[in-house]
Amino acid sequence: MEWLFIAAILLGPAIIRWIINSFQENSVEQQIRSHVREATEKGLTVRCKRDTIETDDGTSYPIVRVHVSGAILAPRDNQPGAFRVRLSDITDAADEPSPVFCSISDCSDEDGIYEVDEKLEIPYRMSAVDDMGLTGIPLFALVPPHKGRRTLQVIVAVTAEGDLEQVFAFGKTTFAHDFDCVGYLEMRDHTMEQERRVAMLALAMSAADGHVDRRETTVIRRFFSKTLAGRTDEDERKNRVSEIMRETLQAIKSGDKNPDSMIRSLCSEILDTDDPRVAQTAYDLCVQVVAADDTVEEEEHDALRLVASELGLPEGFVREVHDRNLRLAMFDDAEEESLVGVPAGLSHEEKLEFLNSEYRKWRTRVTHSDANVAAEASLRLERITKLRRELTDGHKQV
Amino acid sequence: MSHPAIGIDLGTTYSGLAAINPAGKPEIIPNATGERITASAVFFEQDGPIHIGQLAADAAGAYPDRVVQWIKRQMGDPDWRFRIDGNCYTAVDISALILKKIKKDAEIVLGPLRHSVITVPAYFDEVRRKATMDAAKKAGLEVLRIINEPTAAALAYAFTGQANGTVLVYDFGGGTFDVSVVEIADPKTIAVLASEGDHQLGGHDLDKLLASHFAELFNAEKGVPLLDGADEAIRHRVIAEAERTKRTLSSMPKREGIALNWGNHWINASVSRDKFEQLIADYLVRTEMLVEDALSQSGKTTSDITGVIMVGGSTRIPSVRKLLQEKFGQPPLKTINPDEAVALGAALQAGILMEEKGLSNLPSKASQSLRSLSLRDVTNHSYGTLAVGESYGREALRNSIIIPKNTPIPCSRTESFLTRFKGQTEIDCSITQGEGDDPDFVNTISNGSLELPPDRPAGCEIRVTYSYDANQRMSCEFLDVDSGRRKQLDLDVAQRSQHSKRNKVEIDEADLKDLVIE
Numbered sequence: 001m002e003w004l005f006i007a008a009i010l011l012g013p014a015i016i017r018w019i020i021n022s023f024q025e026n027s028v029e030q031q032i033r034s035h036v037r038e039a040t041e042k043g044l045t046v047r048c049k050r051d052t053i054e055t056d057d058g059t060s061y062p063i064v065r066v067h068v069s070g071a072i073l074a075p076r077d078n079q080p081g082a083f084r085v086r087l088s089d090i091t092d093a094a095d096e097p098s099p100v101f102c103s104i105s106d107c108s109d110e111d112g113i114y115e116v117d118e119k120l121e122i123p124y125r126m127s128a129v130d131d132m133g134l135t136g137i138p139l140f141a142l143v144p145p146h147k148g149r150r151t152l153q154v155i156v157a158v159t160a161e162g163d164l165e166q167v168f169a170f171g172k173t174t175f176a177h178d179f180d181c182v183g184y185l186e187m188r189d190h191t192m193e194q195e196r197r198v199a200m201l202a203l204a205m206s207a208a209d210g211h212v213d214r215r216e217t218t219v220i221r222r223f224f225s226k227t228l229a230g231r232t233d234e235d236e237r238k239n240r241v242s243e244i245m246r247e248t249l250q251a252i253k254s255g256d257k258n259p260d261s262m263i264r265s266l267c268s269e270i271l272d273t274d275d276p277r278v279a280q281t282a283y284d285l286c287v288q289v290v291a292a293d294d295t296v297e298e299e300e301h302d303a304l305r306l307v308a309s310e311l312g313l314p315e316g317f318v319r320e321v322h323d324r325n326l327r328l329a330m331f332d333d334a335e336e337e338s339l340v341g342v343p344a345g346l347s348h349e350e351k352l353e354f355l356n357s358e359y360r361k362w363r364t365r366v367t368h369s370d371a372n373v374a375a376e377a378s379l380r381l382e383r384i385t386k387l388r389r390e391l392t393d394g395h396k397q398v
Numbered sequence: 399m400s401h402p403a404i405g406i407d408l409g410t411t412y413s414g415l416a417a418i419n420p421a422g423k424p425e426i427i428p429n430a431t432g433e434r435i436t437a438s439a440v441f442f443e444q445d446g447p448i449h450i451g452q453l454a455a456d457a458a459g460a461y462p463d464r465v466v467q468w469i470k471r472q473m474g475d476p477d478w479r480f481r482i483d484g485n486c487y488t489a490v491d492i493s494a495l496i497l498k499k500i501k502k503d504a505e506i507v508l509g510p511l512r513h514s515v516i517t518v519p520a521y522f523d524e525v526r527r528k529a530t531m532d533a534a535k536k537a538g539l540e541v542l543r544i545i546n547e548p549t550a551a552a553l554a555y556a557f558t559g560q561a562n563g564t565v566l567v568y569d570f571g572g573g574t575f576d577v578s579v580v581e582i583a584d585p586k587t588i589a590v591l592a593s594e595g596d597h598q599l600g601g602h603d604l605d606k607l608l609a610s611h612f613a614e615l616f617n618a619e620k621g622v623p624l625l626d627g628a629d630e631a632i633r634h635r636v637i638a639e640a641e642r643t644k645r646t647l648s649s650m651p652k653r654e655g656i657a658l659n660w661g662n663h664w665i666n667a668s669v670s671r672d673k674f675e676q677l678i679a680d681y682l683v684r685t686e687m688l689v690e691d692a693l694s695q696s697g698k699t700t701s702d703i704t705g706v707i708m709v710g711g712s713t714r715i716p717s718v719r720k721l722l723q724e725k726f727g728q729p730p731l732k733t734i735n736p737d738e739a740v741a742l743g744a745a746l747q748a749g750i751l752m753e754e755k756g757l758s759n760l761p762s763k764a765s766q767s768l769r770s771l772s773l774r775d776v777t778n779h780s781y782g783t784l785a786v787g788e789s790y791g792r793e794a795l796r797n798s799i800i801i802p803k804n805t806p807i808p809c810s811r812t813e814s815f816l817t818r819f820k821g822q823t824e825i826d827c828s829i830t831q832g833e834g835d836d837p838d839f840v841n842t843i844s845n846g847s848l849e850l851p852p853d854r855p856a857g858c859e860i861r862v863t864y865s866y867d868a869n870q871r872m873s874c875e876f877l878d879v880d881s882g883r884r885k886q887l888d889l890d891v892a893q894r895s896q897h898s899k900r901n902k903v904e905i906d907e908a909d910l911k912d913l914v915i916e
Contacts (some may be wrong), residue, residue: 106855106856276792277791280790323836356691363688366598367521368841381596388683389683
């Protein structure tokens with residue numbers, strides 16, 4: 001019995017130490033296990049932070065930077081995986097999210113729905129990320145279901161590289177944003193409204209000289225025929241535009257609508273949409289309408305100036321559209337300066353400079369392969385040089 | 399056996415040929431009838447041979463339907479045809495007839511000829527230049543180079559030591575107007591800084607203007623429109639009378655006794671130089687604007703110009719000389735006959751090129767003087783491609799210039815573009831010529847397409863390189879950087895992409911040979 005007692009005395013501390021160590025190790029392991037369980041149950045913490053990016057020309061664009069923190073549990077070390085960032089609109093119903101489209105192809109799938117995947121190799125079976133920046137969501141390029149204040153849900157998942165079903169980590173968050181753009185569920189109605197405005201404006205232009213020519217309405221019909229071709233609701237929309245045109249013509253004929261005030265109010269509506277494409281398309285059509293009967297009356301010329309001014313169109317764009325569609329022969333009795341397009345209010349030197357630049361422009365067109373363009377260019381050069389000579393001689397006399 | 403180097407000025411109203419003599423100097427070679435310049439007119443005599451030269455020009459009044467004149471204005475027009483006696487001629491065919499006649503006449507003096515330099519207006523585009531080369535080849539000439547007319551004239555003046563520094567070449571010919579600003583560092587080193595031109599502006603237009611004035615005088619006196627509905631014979635006679643008047647007024651203040659008739663109606667008209675100058679004032683303003691343009695593009699002002707060289711018959715008009723004198727504060731140079739300077743310069747260029755190629759048979763001293771000449775020209779138009787870019791706040795197809803006008807040649811420029819769409823599998827490769835970014839107003843002179851690999855993101859780089867060599871030939875490469883796929887387009891085969899509706903057989907050189915009068 002003595003040797004047992006001696007053994008206990010000698011080994012006791014070691015045994016006790018072993019017992020304590022074992023307990024402690026189990027506790028650490030338990031802690032680790034506990035932490036892992038906690039971490040995986042908690043998932044990824046996704047954080048969104050508003051920011052802007054600037055292009056070379058100094059224009060700023062709003063983005064939302066997505067950061068993630070948390071644990072990732074992979075089946076093995078060096079596991080090929082990917083961070084997958086998805087967006088959905090939960091404004092109307094959190095349990096019925098709607099897709100969010102993105103106009104940047106690198107941030108969207110084949111259908112245009114926002115989607116960003118970032119590949120990574122998960123180094124360990126259990127890895128952790130701490131406020132890792134993932135991507136920047138381009139707010140300026142997103143199209144939600146509706147315009148206005150929307151709540152977007154950002155979902156981040158870490159999955160196996162080739163298998164979206166194998167989820168190693170998951171997290172989500174939301175942010176709100178005011179969208180100025182028309183939502184995709186509103187797009188159809190919005191576009192149809194634009195068609196109405198453009199059709200009515202073009203008709204108002206055709207009535208500017210007090211007479212609506214069949215050739216002018218044909219130009220409008222052909223424009224919409226081409227624009228609406230191929231759409232799934234092509235017939236419906238063409239019928240709608242035709243109906244609008246009929247009603248508008250009737251109203252103009254009966255005096256219910258005045259072309260001048262129509263032009264102003266429609267331009268104001270178009271301007272409110274803040275879409276330069278619509279404004280430019282509308283003006284282009286107006287010029288084509290005016291050119292349809294090969295004559296530009298003074299009232300039509302004034303109406304074009306009014307539209308250009310009301311829509312705030314750049315002078316260079318207006319001149320381009322005029323060059324393409326209006327020929328000198330269409331103008332009758334216009335003042336030489338107005339004919340050549342000299343802007344009002346220029347000084348003598350500025351007029352000469354304008355004429356020089358117009359001369360340079362039209363001179364290059366005398367060699368155009370289209371004989372009509374070449375002929376128009378020759379005629380323009382004659383008028384420009386005549387006007388330049390008058391200005392120079394007149395200046396000398398003064 | 400080597401042939402002499404020759405230069406040909408293929409003009410709208412007159413053409414000339416010069417050759418390098420054994421002393422290494424250029425000299426004009428008269429035609430078979432002793433004229434130093436040959437009228438660029440072709441007369442298809444009924445049941446007879448084809449006549450080229452002054453005889454053809456004189457026949458225009460009597461046989462307007464059988465004479466072709468001012469063919470240079472039709473060069474590059476693929477639709478233009480002259481149909482006569484069951485044959486059909488293009489502009490290239492007619493020009494080839496003129497060149498063949500000039501060549502044949504010169505061979506009487508020089509022996510067989512082969513290598514030549516042909517001049518064109520500085521503002522001629524690629525299609526017109528190619529048409530000129532085609533005409534030369536049809537006439538049995540091997541074209542060493544096509545050079546610009548003002549450049550050739552500058553070369554003639556520089557070589558003879560009659561001009562140096564920064565000179566302005568004012569080339570006002572029968573059918574075209576060109577202006578070039580040229581740096582002549584020394585008689586052997588010439589560099590063009592800028593060129594401008596208008597190939598629808600020339601002495602012939604002044605003739606037509608004067609002819610219209612005659613018609614007004616006739617109508618005022620007889621109440622009969624002289625030119626409206628007139629047959630071609632009358633029109634030709636009136637224009638010919640206008641041309642004679644124009645020439646007379648260059649040396650006399652008035653021309654009287656201008657006989658004009660229509661049917662039984664006759665008048666004797668008169669025109670003063672003042673009246674003529676008033677009539678042509680707008681045209682002179684056009685030339686002045688082009689001069690200002692060329693100066694601006696070369697970065698020079700009127701005070702930088704050390705000499706003004708006058709080239710072309712229309713520079714004989716006193717008001718032209720007066721305009722240049724007032725503008726530049728110095729009398730313009732015309733020590734070399736304005737009708738001959740271009741051909742002389744072209745011969746010099748031919749001599750230089752033949753020396754470079756080892757084709758010359760000149761004595762060593764003459765050879766040496768040519769070998770040391772250096773001539774640098776510039777592009778006459780801007781060349782670009784069509785790409786989608788931002789235009790007034792929206793995306794639109796725009797012309798993107800790659801080689802701007804007046805770039806010294808040879809040159810090579812590269813611009814990068816990006817694919818637009820995810821999964822894009824093709825890009826259009828268009829080569830444009832013209833200024834400005836509106837695609838409606840530039841000419842597409844060549845196009846093709848480049849296939850791209852599938853399933854790629856948007857924004858892949860496409861590198862476009864345009865190279866323009868000293869022979870004014872351009873090659874264009876569209877390279878997809880990632881895959882290495884490329885599309886090469888060479889402008890030796892430049893042609894107008896529209897209007898290629900040739901439905902008649904062109905006349906071959908063998909046929910030409912049988913028809914030309916001996």
